[in-house]
Amino acid sequence: MSIARTLYSLLTWAAQPLLKRKLRRRAQAEPGYAQAVPERFGYYCPDTLGRDGAGQWVWIHAVSLGETRAAALLINTLRTNLPQLRLLLTHSTATGRAEGQKLLLPDDVQVWLPWDTPAAVQRFLQQFQPLVGVLMETEVWPNLVAGCQRADVPLVLTNARLNAQSFAGAKRWSALSRPAYAALAAVLAQTTQDAERLRQLGAPQPSVLGNLKFDVQPDPALLALGASWRSASRRPVLLLASSREGEEALWLQAWRSTPAAQQVQWLIVPRHPQRFDAVAQLLADAGLRVARRSHWGERLPPHNVDVWLGDSLGEMPLYYASAHAALLGASFAPLGGQNLIEAAACACPIVLGPHTFNFAQAAEQACASGAAVRASDMHDGVHQALNWLYDSDALDAAHQAALAFAQAHRGAAQAQAQAIVRVMLQKKYSNP
Structure with missing residues (x-):
């Protein structure tokens, strides 16, 4: 572990009491934040594995409401391409989790993404052992990416975006950000500007496949x-x-x-x-x-x-x-x-x-x-x-x-789903 990530890990570990206090405060206005709090720290009930146990999941992380709505389009398209798909859906906000419940089928599982400490990430990955991880838009966390790399879980950053302000911040912390972006299996960017910024941060050959939000069909x-x-x-x-x-x-x-x-x-x-x-x-x-x-x-x-x-x-x-x-x-x-x-x-x-x-x-x-x-x-x-x-x-x-x-500007859902399937096939044939 690099010095930068060691210091980052110590800070995230030390911040856990502050996170618990923040969750209690948020739960006063939004009760969803009081739900399944141990999951935030990587402690999951054994029955969350569902019918077939670990190792079956296509894991998608959609941090909040907007990302979850975009993920819905991707999930529907992936189900068409992968009829046996078992979905592991994670979030970080109460509104995202509430919206995500609408996307679940009987054999799917929904949990909180753990706080980005090495131990919590390790518990999450040992419990679920996902086949592939799909991070929506911006959610690249140093310990999460490093843990997936060790566990041989390919990560796809899809519908990826990175504005100029976030790009400047990531460059300032390049000792943390560059190894994380470089370890991604694929990066599917919304625009050419996003792709270029991500490439400069070390992302491997970003593809420009458009924005899932254009595929939304209003009710x-x-x-x-x-x-x-x-x-x-x-x-x-x-x-x-x-x-x-x-x-x-x-x-x-x-x-x-x-x-x-x-x-x-x-x-x-x-x-x-x-x-x-x-x-x-x-x-x-x-x-x-x-x-x-x-x-x-x-x-x-x-x-x-x-x-x-x-x-x-x-x-x-x-x-x-x-x-x-x-x-x-x-x-x-x-x-x-x-x-x-x-x-x-x-x-x-x-x-x-x-x-x-x-x-x-x-x-x-x-x-x-x-x-x-x-x-x-x-x-x-x-x-x-x-x-x-x-x-x-x-x-x-x-x-x-x-x-x-x-x-x-429609068509991103199919293009991104096909790219994710290709990553899964590459893993399958590289690990016979």
Whole structure:
């Protein structure tokens, strides 16, 4: 073990009490964090092995909600290519685990990924002995990769992305990052920029196979319900989608200073469920009339309020379909932007803030295609969304461009699934 990884391992070992305390705090707002806590440290019940025991698993790690939804597309395609697939699905967040439960078949297993200490990783690998590991997007952990290398478990980093900020951080810690990336069996990058950054960190011959999120097919029932909301609304509907902390306050400032914005039906959907109550309180304290999605159920949303608050999970297609246009959350604060591809798949034009480094190439392509426009700040974003409402021809063109943009980039799920199968076959024939 290198000096860098030895020091890293000591730090992760020493941080375990802090992790336990953090989990207890998070569980107060999200009870899922109190579930199966020993698994976080590599202690798994023997019955989690399922019917056939260890050594049968295609292991996929999807850290949180967005990665799990992308993994769903990959899992469905892998099941077509590998009819006998036994899925071991791991996560790190409660929302990811809850979403992942929808993807399980009777012989599949779902557990937490262990904290990245050598001992916890070793217990995880000894228990399950996966045939292959598939890490979604960014989840390269030094001890996890080293443990898999020792255990002869090939690791594939799929739907891989690495923004400029993360790339700079990885270079600063190259004594840890370079051996980890170099030990991967395959790297399947979203874009050419991602592939080049990963290559510079030591990843072996990254392939550019596109972004799984383009293959998402929104639920037609949710799209239809959203269209009915939009038709029933007495005012145009604008959406602040997947907003992060601080962005609702920025929006509130823009709303107060823009009389035309006060004539619009606004829909605000916070990214994290633990913030629903806080956002509702913020808006109410500002004197706005707020109706929460959880309160109107199957009825049409009320028309005599300033804001509809989307306080539900799994309904983003409904929210995008109900809006004439959307402002993309996490792009008006320096957080890199949320998933703009989901909005495009729902034919919803997008106003992007200045911070979209998580989806840099997709953001550029969306703007170039007419599916999105760029705003300098929240005030400018609100005005740009209003401009679409004032020009019905431009708005119709943006709706069509958004859908065309999403459809033009599909096919990543099949390409990535086939690449993973090739890695499995290489292991099979190299270990007869």
